[in-house]
Amino acid sequence: MSTAAGQRVKEVRKRRGLTQTELAKASGVSISAIRKLEQGERETARLETLRKLAQALRVPTMRLAGEPNEEDASADTVDRWRAVREALEHSPIALGMDDEPPTASGVRAALRETEPLFSGDHFAALSVMLPALLRDADALGSEGRSVRVRLLQLAGWLMVQTRQFTAAETALERALDDAADRMEGAATANTLCWLRLRQGELSKAYDLAVKWADETEPRMSRATPAELATWGWLLLRASAAAVRNSQPGEAEDALKLASAAAVALGREHTPDGDFLRTFGPTTVKLKAAENAGVIDRPDMVLRLAGRIPFSSLKPTSNNRNRHLLDVADAYVKTGNYADAFGKLEQIHADSREWLPNQRYARDILRRLIDRRRTLTAEMRAMADVVGLPL
Secondary structure (H helix, E strand, O other): OOOHHHHHHHHHHHHOOOOHHHHHHHHOOOHHHHHHHHOOOOOOOOHHHHHHHHHHHOOOHHHHHOOOOOOOOOHHHHHHOHHHHHHHHOOOOOOOOOOOOOOHHHHHHHHHHHHHHHHOOOHHHHHHHHHHHHHHHHHOHHHHHHHHHHHHHHHHHHHHHOOOHHHHHHHHHHHHHHOOOHHHHHHHHHHHHHHHHHHOOHHHHHHHHHHHHHHHOOOHHHOOHHHHHHHHHHHHHHHHHHHHOOOHHHHHHHHHHHHHHHHHHOOOEOHHHOHHHOEOHHHHHHHHHHHHHHOOOHHHHHHHHOOOOHHHOOOOOHHHHHHHHHHHHHHHHOOOHHHHHHHHHHHHHHOOOOHHHOHHHHHHHHHHHHOOOOOOHHHHHHHHHHOOOO
């Protein structure tokens, strides 16, 4: 996000007839941060900061951002996943005379054995195993379409998870092109919406989610669990994009429809065993709490968290751990630093390879540390885990 964002903030502020001091008071953003942003002393601004300013100025967040906020992967991550990106982005290697050609059944069996690594966030193992699996799936041709789509969906999700956005887009667009029906396409679009959200492309994420939600909206009286779960997730993506883009009405409407889908479903459901599409009343509650965090309502986050049955969620559930970050953030904002750090420790104990990829965790820990005069050994170790710069 360039210094042009600061110029846009200044232009809209003046149009609204506000001083920097008045904007700071209305938005909750410090006058120092506003001054530095407008004067071009800060080259970047977090999407959360721009959302607060946009809300106070009564414009969509992207009116101020103007361009995506791509928070790309670290150099270490880029190096680790190089072979995976090459397998996604380049033509498959031609088989040699003595090579045994892959079979659809063999690749499908290998993918079944690998899927627990995805759901368990075993990134180190996946970085080693995935390149060969992707090349074998590509070599199958048309007969391997269905297994290739599933593998590309998972690879795209993994690339989003590790902030390798260009590779993620390649994988997901390929999966979307090969999708055989609207449900398979919608499953891919769900992750593509998440990619747009992480890139800060809020309008694109919202439009894509609404488009696919409209195309997959089932008749409630005869909807299958898979249809309800697919539709519900797209509505959650639309709500997430709208709330971040300072469109509270659209966010609330989409969340209400997602809640209706969850009520009709009556339970958490995982279509075809796909952990990425697990949806139900608990998922909606997790995302409602996330929305509350986005609009800076830590009291609401904590209240909603008290109603979520955590015993039903796997420790490696990304939705669960993302929610725990929301809870940690709420604790920091309400001055409960010990419990905030406890949530970070809980996530790290349950999903060690997931936490280091979360910029949100770094932001939470930075604010927590800023409020401490001295750091414990555990806090210093956590700073290393999440990659907090020295």
